[in-house]
Amino acid sequence: MTPTPASPPPTEDTTNLPAEGGFIGSGQEGGLGDQVRAYFQRVRHGDMGALPAIGGLVVLVILFSVLSQTMLGQQFFLTERNFANLLTQAASLVMLAMALVFVILLGEIDLSAGVTAGVALSAFVVLTKPDGVNMNWVLALLIAILVGVAIGTFNGFFVSRVGIPSFVVTLGLFIGLQGVTLIVLGDGGVFRIQIPEFLAIQNANLPIWAGWTMLGVILLVSFGMSMWDRRLRTRAGVPNRTIALVWAKLAVIALAGGFVVAVLSSNRSSSVKVIEGVPIVVPIVLVILWIGTFVLDRTKFGRYIYAIGGNAEAARRSGVKVITIRWIAFIVCSVLAVVAGVFSASKVGSINAGFGTDTVLSGVAAAVVGGVSLFGGRGRLMHAAIGALVIAVIANGLGLLNLPAGVNYIVTGGVLVLAATVDAVSRVRAGGSLIRT
Template sequence: MNSTYSALPRASFFNRNKRRLHKYGIIIAFFILCLAVTVIGEVQVTNGAWSSNYFLSQDNILIVFRQISINGILAIGMTFVIITAGVDLSVGSVLALAGIVAARFATTNSNMAIGDTANAILIPTLVALGIGLVCGVINGTILARYRLQPFIVTMGMLSAARGLSLLTTDGNPVSQLNDDFRWLGNGYILGIPVPVVLFAVLLVLAWIVLNKTTFGRYVYAVGGNQKSARTSGINVLKIKVLVYTLCGAMAGIAGLILTARTGSAQTSAGTAYELDAIAAVVIGGTSMVGGIGTLVGTLFGVLIIGVMNNGLDLLGVQSYYQQIIKGALIVIAVMLDPSRKQQRD
């Protein structure tokens, strides 16, 4: 009898720690990854001597944050979409289309230029944002109004946007970009890379929208149970359109930054970027069945992918292994999804 009662506190303690581990597991995993890369770098022997670790240097940290900024911006929009139990496979192609068209308003190449390059920041920014918004509205309207699967609709947009990117320039890249425009990808604000600043600002604004507004509560409600949300008076169609519009806008901004950073707009830009965005969101704890997810988790998902890629590069590991590890992380994250068990039950 006494042994039975004594077992109860231990079970309760385990359950409390299990919930805490699930809540903070992504943060713990990130710091473990950083520690592992640091330790391996320190003990790696080069020419018979201990190698100096470049991973934790200020320069490399800024490189990591600059590298993750584009995927981070895409992942912000993808988080909203996946919380509503959707997915957007078109963000990589929309990114390319927005970058190509925006670059034509910022190039000094007379054969490719559209308009006056004197407005090499404002006009391209508005163009890229506008293209992203339009593509997002089309995705959201079609899948919500006709109740089609997001996978099918956004896959169609993936193909259409990629085709428009090729058609816009006959498959040719747009180069010779204005220096003012390139500042968006390579400039600094108070010593911090501009892409990192933009990512941080967008992340904070998105967090406020998702956690402090009625729209954010409706996003979770639609993802949790569409029928109940509709019964409660929530305009499910409107919420879905707005969510995909937001995701398209993020893709447009990401395309703008990527083009400015690389110095040219390539028709092949953004290939498979949607997979990295989905991976970051899922690794960050957002449930693919909807209703569960946080932008803080997405941030750490993006950081894990960025640190993993950077660390493996510094350690001389081939990029092929990065894809394998990334795929394994996605599968493990989905397997650990608590809502998966609830859905199965």
């Protein structure tokens, strides 16, 4: 933007002047057309958000369905069963990527997120062993979460208070916690989890009516929040976006969500036993996503995470308690990482001593693919979730094509570099630097 040259004061250029009694623009003025135009302008200027990841997701889905049809002569990818499978396979990675967003936004990293889940779940397994402590599973789950809190507190202390780079602290924990898991679980082997409620998270489905109720609640909450925002803006006397956008958003949620729930509500079993309904893990992920997004967008804690990621010194001078915010962010990350571990353990129904050692970098990759900046200050939970879906689709699709596992790694790596390139190039076009947001 070019500054207006200083013209003689009495006859100043009034074209940029806000209307009499009005305000400087806020980007919310104008009708639907203006808003759509403004959106495309933002995209052209490099503010793409999750667009590349969504585009990638669509391309991958088309690609795999075509490949499945041509290579295998039968549609294995685009089926009701595989869709439900995909969601449960992705749930853990989605959760882990969302956990990491809290520290990545600060410009930090938590390499120990995966093994944190390992320690917490091994504690859970030991505590619930029927021939051992045989503790109530809810209580044991609570203790597993507390293990996450403790590890997050440890990380947060050394990063924010002592001032050690998070890469080093969490690398130390990544190595050390693997040892803790080994010791807690004792000699090798697979430890089965036989708690039906725990296994149900990933292996059972909501009744059909509950799936539709879930969609109704989402629509209602979305509508309520939009109206609440509009009410506050009206009260303050600032312009509101045209209400058509609210309807458009609700229509998109209703159509897309309706399609998903409808697909999941049909019987996807290949045998006599009926399998239908939305997997239980889906509403759990959505609730955590909603709460996390609410906190990041609408509360001081969230805003300060972005501020610290953007310019920690500026945040400090503005009175932000930088140490506390960093510390809490690490705790949130560890706790959500434990939840990711719960999803993963529930899916397979067992854990072993190596649980969680190979997941964390996939989580980071998912966040980056979704458009979260490793330099901090940029990205949303939704972006990380979409990035995780991309990576899960690659694994799922290639697996169905019976390609060797090596191909999966190569393709995932390629997508990661591609996503980072798209991000960097879009920022150069926006006039930013390659190095920092």
